Amino acid sequence: MSTSPSKIQLIQPDDWHLHIRDGEVMKDVLADTARQFARAIIMPNLKPPVTTVDLASAYRTRIEASLQSLGVHSFTPLMTLYLTDNTSADEVRKAKAAGIVGFKLYPAGATTNSDAGVSDIQRCYVALEAMQAVGMPLLVHGEVTSAEIDIFDREAVFIDQVLEPLRKDFPELKIVFEHITTKQAAHYVRDAQTGEKNTLAATITPQHLLMNRNAIFAGGIRPHNYCLPVLKREEHRIALLEVATSGSPRFFLGTDSAPHAKGAKETSCGCAGCYSAFNALGLYAEAFEGVGKLDKLEGFASFFGPDFYSLPRNSKTITLVKQAQSIPAELPLGDATIVPLRAGETIAWSLA
Ligand code: DOR
Ligand code: ZN
Numbered sequence: 001m002s003t004s005p006s007k008i009q010l011i012q013p014d015d016w017h018l019h020i021r022d023g024e025v026m027k028d029v030l031a032d033t034a035r036q037f038a039r040a041i042i043m044p045n046l047k048p049p050v051t052t053v054d055l056a057s058a059y060r061t062r063i064e065a066s067l068q069s070l071g072v073h074s075f076t077p078l079m080t081l082y083l084t085d086n087t088s089a090d091e092v093r094k095a096k097a098a099g100i101v102g103f104k105l106y107p108a109g110a111t112t113n114s115d116a117g118v119s120d121i122q123r124c125y126v127a128l129e130a131m132q133a134v135g136m137p138l139l140v141h142g143e144v145t146s147a148e149i150d151i152f153d154r155e156a157v158f159i160d161q162v163l164e165p166l167r168k169d170f171p172e173l174k175i176v177f178e179h180i181t182t183k184q185a186a187h188y189v190r191d192a193q194t195g196e197k198n199t200l201a202a203t204i205t206p207q208h209l210l211m212n213r214n215a216i217f218a219g220g221i222r223p224h225n226y227c228l229p230v231l232k233r234e235e236h237r238i239a240l241l242e243v244a245t246s247g248s249p250r251f252f253l254g255t256d257s258a259p260h261a262k263g264a265k266e267t268s269c270g271c272a273g274c275y276s277a278f279n280a281l282g283l284y285a286e287a288f289e290g291v292g293k294l295d296k297l298e299g300f301a302s303f304f305g306p307d308f309y310s311l312p313r314n315s316k317t318i319t320l321v322k323q324a325q326s327i328p329a330e331l332p333l334g335d336a337t338i339v340p341l342r343a344g345e346t347i348a349w350s351l352a
Pocket of ligand 1: 019045111112141226227228229258259272273274
């Protein structure tokens with residue numbers, strides 16, 4: 001990696017957590033990601049969810065058709081399956097053989113399209129046993145769902161109630177704590193005792209590095225800054241920035257870019273999700289530069305993800321330049337539009 005005040009060259013990054021949906025809208029969002037990233041982990045929370053290898057293969061075929069229609073030949077989708085109470089050990093082994101890179105745990109009701117998610121993790125022990133045995137990572141949406149728990153505490157409570165017991169029961173299971181948002185999660189992952197081979201990592205989104213919860217209420221309600229897990233206090237943002245820029249291989253890039261049509265966000269019960277894919281790398285560069293750690297961006301964006309997933313690092317390089325990019329107020333999303341993160345503003349860095 002070479003950095004100067006105005007230019008960074010780095011090995012091409014991957015996005016280890018991404019939503020691209022399905023159907024007509026897919027190619028609109030896929031184009032933004034494929035411009036920047038070589039690979040992305042595709043989340044399985046479609047309607048209905050991607051629960052089997054056959055459903056994932058069919059989804060991959062539709063993604064490939066979409067890429068072809070865009071004339072993109074250099075982007076690889078990495079497929080995941082949606083864990084349910086009924087996932088069998090056989091499906092796990094079949095998934096491993098088919099090149100599925102992980103299973104996603106959505107606690108039922110935690111977020112967008114999670115109704116078919118796991119009602120009680122104990123029900124998944126047969127599948128988790130098989131995942132541990134074959135080396136299949138578990139990707140977790142780490143929030144408890146009970147209505148009595150304050151929404152700002154749900155991630156921290158998840159660590160105590162679910163994650164810690166799970167790691168005790170499956171010490172060899174590889175786990176990615178997805179889109180972490182709190183000091184508690186950052187420190188839990190940083191300090192976890194794992195075996196010789198590290199089994200625990202976390203992804204971090206650009207919005208959680210750049211904004212705190214004030215951004216949801218700045219001068220009025222800001223639905224486009226609402227995602228789950230929800231933005232937290234400033235002390236949590238600082239802790240996330242600290243671990244992301246620390247050079248620890250346990251923390252890597254996952255945008256959680258989650259497109260929802262403008263109308264589905266600007267309504268009385270708006271959907272959760274920020275669309276960051278338009279210039280995600282610029283957002284991360286801005287966050288790292290803000291704490292004087294641009295030299296740590298390449299590890300976070302390009303090395304630690306593939307290392308954790310035991311995949312090869314990319315070899316091509318990309319260049320980011322310190323040139324302000326204007327972010328459009330809206331972008332096309334099929335027949336509708338989407339309001340990207342930072343709509344109508346600028347991002348300091350852009351892809352050369
Ligand atoms: O804000 C979010 N949006 N968080 C999630 O966990 C899911 C995602 C989506 O699919 O829209
Ligand atoms: Zn997500």
